[in-house]
Amino acid sequence: MFKTTHSLLAEALTGPVVLAGDPGWDDARAGFNLMLDQHPAAVAFPAHADDVATAVAYARAAGLRVAPQATAHNQGPLGGLDETLLLNVSGLQQVQVDPGARRVRVGAGVKWDRVAPRLSAHGLAGLHGSSPDVGIAGYSLGGGMGWLARKHGLQCNAVTALELVTADGELVRADTDNHPDLFWALRGGGGNFGVVTAIEFTVHEVEDLYAGALFFPFERSAEVLHTWSALLGTFPDELMSWASVMHFPPIPDVPAFARGRSYAVVMAAHLGTEAEGRELLRPLRALRPERDTFAAVPPVVLGDLAMDPLDPVPFRLTHQLLDELPADAIDELMAKVGPGSGRGPTVTILQFRHMGGALSRALPGAGARATLPGEVCGMALGVVVDEASDAAVRHALADFDAVMRPHRAGLYPNFVEEPADASAFFAPAVWERLRAVKTDYDPADLFAGNHHVPPARA
Numbered sequence: 001m002f003k004t005t006h007s008l009l010a011e012a013l014t015g016p017v018v019l020a021g022d023p024g025w026d027d028a029r030a031g032f033n034l035m036l037d038q039h040p041a042a043v044a045f046p047a048h049a050d051d052v053a054t055a056v057a058y059a060r061a062a063g064l065r066v067a068p069q070a071t072a073h074n075q076g077p078l079g080g081l082d083e084t085l086l087l088n089v090s091g092l093q094q095v096q097v098d099p100g101a102r103r104v105r106v107g108a109g110v111k112w113d114r115v116a117p118r119l120s121a122h123g124l125a126g127l128h129g130s131s132p133d134v135g136i137a138g139y140s141l142g143g144g145m146g147w148l149a150r151k152h153g154l155q156c157n158a159v160t161a162l163e164l165v166t167a168d169g170e171l172v173r174a175d176t177d178n179h180p181d182l183f184w185a186l187r188g189g190g191g192n193f194g195v196v197t198a199i200e201f202t203v204h205e206v207e208d209l210y211a212g213a214l215f216f217p218f219e220r221s222a223e224v225l226h227t228w229s230a231l232l233g234t235f236p237d238e239l240m241s242w243a244s245v246m247h248f249p250p251i252p253d254v255p256a257f258a259r260g261r262s263y264a265v266v267m268a269a270h271l272g273t274e275a276e277g278r279e280l281l282r283p284l285r286a287l288r289p290e291r292d293t294f295a296a297v298p299p300v301v302l303g304d305l306a307m308d309p310l311d312p313v314p315f316r317l318t319h320q321l322l323d324e325l326p327a328d329a330i331d332e333l334m335a336k337v338g339p340g341s342g343r344g345p346t347v348t349i350l351q352f353r354h355m356g357g358a359l360s361r362a363l364p365g366a367g368a369r370a371t372l373p374g375e376v377c378g379m380a381l382g383v384v385v386d387e388a389s390d391a392a393v394r395h396a397l398a399d400f401d402a403v404m405r406p407h408r409a410g411l412y413p414n415f416v417e418e419p420a421d422a423s424a425f426f427a428p429a430v431w432e433r434l435r436a437v438k439t440d441y442d443p444a445d446l447f448a449g450n451h452h453v454p455p456a457r458a
């Protein structure tokens with residue numbers, strides 16, 4: 001009976017609808033994290049905003065919930081998708097760039113890799129994160145912390161308008177003049193309020209950019225992390241730096257010199273001249289890295305800087321926003337997961353991002369995610385290849401969390417990969433306001449955002 005009903009949706013939509021058992025079902029429900037397996041009632045691929053409205057109206061009438069999704073880079077928190085229509089917006093691919101006005105408008109399915117090169121050609125940069133493969137809409141709805149965040153803040157607060165289909169099937173524009181509460185909630189409150197069809201945002205002029213990475217032998221990880229963390233107080237907002245310990249797989253996507261090797265790596269992007277950047281990084285360079293890729297570069301280079309995987313990977317991830325990264329915590333962590341711990345590449349990527357700067361200052365008119373707490377974001381990711389490595393990764397990530405917990409300032413929803421209580425991500429007054437907006441726009445809780453904001457009376 002359900003199959004017949006969903007066939008009605010397929011007839012009504014311009015884009016395809018894929019059901020269990022159809023050819024292409026596994027591709028339609030695939031995500032970025034190969035550890036996870038989504039089982040929605042159906043997957044619809046709207047071709048345009050009218051299709052989105054049709055699908056939302058259909059789901060409501062059929063008693064299904066609606067989970068908006070673009071690239072499935074963050075499908076983990078959604079949990080079970082029983083009785084849920086997965087609305088994959090990847091067909092919404094319009095891109096308009098107005099370099100003079102420093103404004104961009106994209107369809108909700110557009111990834112950063114379609115926009116960053118075009119902006120770079122005009123000396124402009126958007127506030128994308130480490131991977132250009134991430135979707136602009138999902139990234140922006142959850143916050144968006146990238147290479148220019150200490151100078152320009154979170155991407156959600158660069159958003160100037162969103163168009164979305166709300167629970168009553170209406171296509172609305174949310175900006176400072178129209179549906180201002182909804183506009184506020186969408187900028188940090190995630191996919192709980194409707195299906196975004198288009199998003200508009202401002203971008204930044206980049207006159208000078210000095211960026212790259214210093215690679216040190218893995219065995220020197222503790223020394224590199226200590227030197228980097230001691231320098232953070234000297235860095236201006238124009239400099240965003242990340243210190244990582246990375247185990248690179250022996251695959252063609254990895255630069256040839258790093259394939260199958262392990263390094264401590266300091267990456268940075270400095271919005272300034274090469275001379276300034278060199279001076280700021282002098283103490284790190286004095287450690288004599290094995291390889292130094294820093295150069296004056298165009299903004300498009302920022303998409304490759306972190307060397308994130310573009311193909312789906314099986315992994316577990318944990319993170320903490322930290323008030324500080326004290327020296328004894330580095331030592332404890334190195335003893336648990338660093339060289340000499342005997343754990344090898346179990347924590348495939350251990351990463352610390354310098355935060356603060358504009359991330360800690362609320363702009364007038366900011367959205368629900370106005371700031372992020374903490375001076376450092378610590379993250380540990382383990383690639384899982386089999387049951388034994390899964391147990392080892394879980395154990396190592398638990399050790400990371402235990403060492404970091406005393407310094408914890410909060411959590412950042414975009415980096416939470418499991419179902420979680422979303423109230424923990426917001427100050428109580430922000431959470432109450434988000435729930436009030438949810439109650440106004442989606443009282444029956446039709447939309448399943450990656451991190452659930454329930455209506456006040458649910």
Ligand SMILES: Cc1cc2nc3c(=O)[nH]c(=O)nc-3n(C[C@H](O)[C@H](O)[C@H](O)COP(=O)(O)OP(=O)(O)OC[C@H]3O[C@@H](n4cnc5c(N)ncnc54)[C@H](O)[C@@H]3O)c2cc1C
Pocket residue numbers: 032068069070071072073074075078089108128129130131133134135136137138139141142143144145146190191192194195196197308309414415448449450451
């Ligand atoms: C390799 C990698 C690198 C990353 N780097 C960074 C980084 O540097 N900085 C950072 O801040 N984050 C980063 N992230 C996290 C990323 O921002 C989140 O995973 C984000 O949710 C991805 O958005 P998406 O649209 O690509 O993914 P999806 O899983 O498709 O979407 C995530 C959620 O966004 C909402 N959503 C998506 N599209 C819509 C829509 N059209 N309408 C309504 N809601 C929608 C839904 O609730 C959905 O569940 C990274 C993730 C990965 C896997």
